[in-house]
Amino acid sequence: MSDVVSxxxxxxxxxxxxxxxxxxxxxxxxxxSQAQHKGESNRPHITLLVRPALAEIAAHDLETxxxxxxxxGAPVLFGSGRSRVIARSVVPTTALxxxxxxxxxxxxxxxxxxxxxxxxxxxxxxxxxxxxLDRIGDALAALAESGADEIPARAVGLRRWDAxxxxxxxxxxxxxxxxx
Numbered sequence: 486m487s488d489v490v491s492x493x494x495x496x497x498x499x500x501x502x503x504x505x506x507x508x509x510x511x512x513x514x515x516x517x518s519q520a521q522h523k524g525e526s527n528r529p530h531i532t533l534l535v536r537p538a539l540a541e542i543a544a545h546d547l548e549t550x551x552x553x554x555x556x557x558g559a560p561v562l563f564g565s566g567r568s569r570v571i572a573r574s575v576v577p578t579t580a581l582x583x584x585x586x587x588x589x590x591x592x593x594x595x596x597x598x599x600x601x602x603x604x605x606x607x608x609x610x611x612x613x614x615x616x617x618l619d620r621i622g623d624a625l626a627a628l629a630e631s632g633a634d635e636i637p638a639r640a641v642g643l644r645r646w647d648a649x650x651x652x653x654x655x656x657x658x659x660x661x662x663x664x665x
Contacts (some may be wrong), residue, residue, distance in 0.1 A: 488649040489598075490539040492588055493530040495658060496610075500557065500638030501616040504529035504573065504610055506662065510631030511571075513605065513612050518613040522657050524647060526653045529610050531555075531575055533588045535598035539645070542591040547643060547657050557610055557636035560628055568615045571624055575608035584640070 496504070509519035516629060558574040575581065589603055599605055616624050642658020 487558075489535050489537055489572075489628070490648070491532050491536075491593070492534040492539070492542075492585070492656065493532050493644050493646060494640040495642040495644055496529055496531075496555075497639040500555075500636055501529050502639075503636045503665045504557070504612070507560060507573075507612050507631055511624055511625045512585070514566070514623060514627040516613065516620055516627065517615045519611055526651070529639050530644070531608050531610055531640070532601060533643075534548070534592055534607075535601045536592075536595040539592060539595065542588070542656065543643055544643075544656050546591055547584070547587060550580070550584050552641045552644070552658050553583060553584070553637045554578070555638040555640055557638055559634065561607070561609060562621070563607075568617050570611060571613045571621075571623060572609035572611045575610065576635075577608060580607060581608060584643075588643070596646050639660055 495501075505520070507519040508520035511540075528608040555578070557575040559602045560577050561572050561574045563572065585606060585608075586603055589597070602608065613624065614630070643656040644658075645654045645656055646652075647654075
């Protein structure tokens with residue numbers, strides 16, 4: 486899916502900074518990381534829904550659910566072939582699962598990406614893509630040296646990413662980190 490729309494949770498400023506520090510640790514180690522993605526929309530986030538098209542959803546149905554606490558947990562690996570994605574797991578909580586379920590209810594039926602559907606979703610924050618298999622140990626070591634085992638966080642907003650138009654729109658909260 487290249488021209489997709491996604492709905493993504495954004496993090497408070499401290500958690501955002503902690504994830505960016507991990508991106509930078511991988512870069513310093515000569516490894517791929519999200520720090521190399523220079524697009525304006527590049528921000529640590531948790532993807533809740535991905536599909537080819539999405540009508541506007543009612544923000545007022547979600548605003549009372551924010552902010553809520555999260556814990557970014559241990560690294561996880563995704564993918565197959567000669568490289569992997571490294572991400573921070575997100576510990577599932579009642580609040581997180583409630584928001585995920587509600588977003589899908591409000592979005593209605595659609596061609597959701599399998600990995601974002603309720604019951605099949607693994608909440609995570611991407612740290613790096615395309616880590617060669619023979620460098621996974623180096624990447625995990627760089628992450629271990631750079632930060633904590635867990636990162637306390639708060640979900641402070643929900644944004645909509647439209648890949649075709651390359652635009653980000655805030656649904657709940659705000660796009661900047663000020664005041665988070």
